[in-house]
Amino acid sequence: MTDHLPDDRDAVREALIAWYEADHREFPWRRTDDAYRILVSEVMSQQTQLSRVEEAYADFLDRWPAVSDLASAERGEVVSFWSGHSLGYNNRAKYLHEAATQVVEEYDGEFPTDPDELQELMGVGPYTANAVASFAFDNGDAVVDTNVKRVLHRAFGVPDDDAAFAEAASALMPAGESRVWNNAIMELGGVACGQSPRCDEAGCPWRRWCRAYETGDFTAPDVPEQPSFEGSRRQFRGKVVRALGNHDELTLDELGPRIRVDYSPDGDGEGSRTWLRGLVDDLADDGLVEVAADDGGATRIRLRA
DNA sequence: TTCCGGCGGC
DNA sequence: GCCGCCGGAA
Incomplete structure (x- = not known):
């Protein structure tokens, strides 16, 4: 039942631990045993x-x-x-x-x-x-909290099921390293893979294996289907610019999920492709971004040089 | 009788 | 996330 995890689990483990050890938040309880x-x-x-x-x-x-x-x-x-x-x-x-x-x-x-x-x-x-x-x-098993569930669901497609989460979490943890591992995976969920993901900004170590990063589907068990009035238009404009700062060029449908987790190309309301296009056009009018090629969902957007 | 899963309160 | 309580199962 651990068939969700990548083949090279050791590489996944090492990447996360190295990321954690390179830099993480310093809480006083992380400095004691x-x-x-x-x-x-x-x-x-x-x-x-x-x-x-x-x-x-x-x-x-x-x-x-x-x-x-x-x-x-x-x-x-x-x-x-x-x-x-x-x-x-x-x-x-x-x-x-x-x-x-x-x-x-x-x-x-x-x-x-x-x-x-x-x-x-x-x-x-x-x-x-x-x-x-x-x-x-340093004598525990893998922690499974909402952070860990969100990460496992997004990265490896572990289904929203307590037994599946427990099994996958446990299979992924390097044996006998619960202290650093649990700190690291919870840090990942808190810093890089929160309800609204910050993959590039946080330098997520799992991007090369991450299913959500690849597909743009960042839904997770604790992420509401339709976030209530979370962001102002202005806030979303900022996110667009930041996302484009991390990628030379993105299509509308690649950009969408990086802006809001409930992005869906369909329709013309909040979070739709039409909505995003309007946002991008405004930014273009302000001279901040440019539309490289216009081809519906594959419309390519980049930061204006 | 005891055990377990579900649910609400804290 | 934990406790306490409840109803159904064993």
């Missing part, structure tokens, strides 16, 4: 944008630097810290405190290293257990 710290970051990340998490994470660890500190805190203190930092869902603070107590009382202060045991901790389900095992102990 302390299971307690990893757990705190994971619990916080499940509900808040990463930018807000950074501050709360630092303050939290400042106040309770080790799992034993958290375990001996009053539950009320932890909960009020949580709301004080607008982290929402106060139950999570309760669970985190309870998990710390479990580690101290049932595991003698040492986090278990296996995902199955980690799952015994309050508030820790399959996802979080695997994340902690990976990032703290």
Whole structure:
């Protein structure tokens, strides 16, 4: 059932890891292998944008630097810290405190290293257990979250099915390298292959294998079929210019999917070829782009020199 | 009785 | 993403 993956899996693996190691966002929790710290970051990340998490994470660890500190805190203190930092869902603070107590009382202060045991901790389900095992102990399996699903679906056509995603993700991960691998593939989903893809801008390492990059079909499980009022015309004009900056020349139908994920040549409404043509014509009138040859969908557009 | 999948609340 | 609850299956 791993027939979606390319033949040369090692090349795919190496390309991603090299891309990640060359450059990636530096989060404080990526610079530690302390299971307690990893757990705190994971619990916080499940509900808040990463930018807000950074501050709360630092303050939290400042106040309770080790799992034993958290375990001996009053539950009320932890909960009020949580709301004080607008982290929402106060139950999570309760669970985190309870998990710390479990580690101290049932595991003698040492986090278990296996995902199955980690799952015994309050508030820790399959996802979080695997994340902690990976990032703290390099002892996990492939993470499957919405980022990973989106990437696998687009790049290799893995069907929108939980079992298929789990199997493909696991088959692709280099054995015993869950720490770097999970960081890398989630970085890919966050930086290059988000809901609106940035393949060229982010230098996606998988372009040569990527089915979506080839076909222009960037649909994904978490991408709404018809995005609500997402972009202004002005925003789309910017995207056209940026896309043309990365390719000498594009046809309307090659350009479309790079501008908006719901592009479809048909019809004449928002996101249609007609709509895109109007956008391009305006840019041409402004002297920003030029129409190299006019041939319907194969109309070729380039940046004006 | 226990286990599992689905669903809603947090 | 996790928990808790529910109904149906074993």
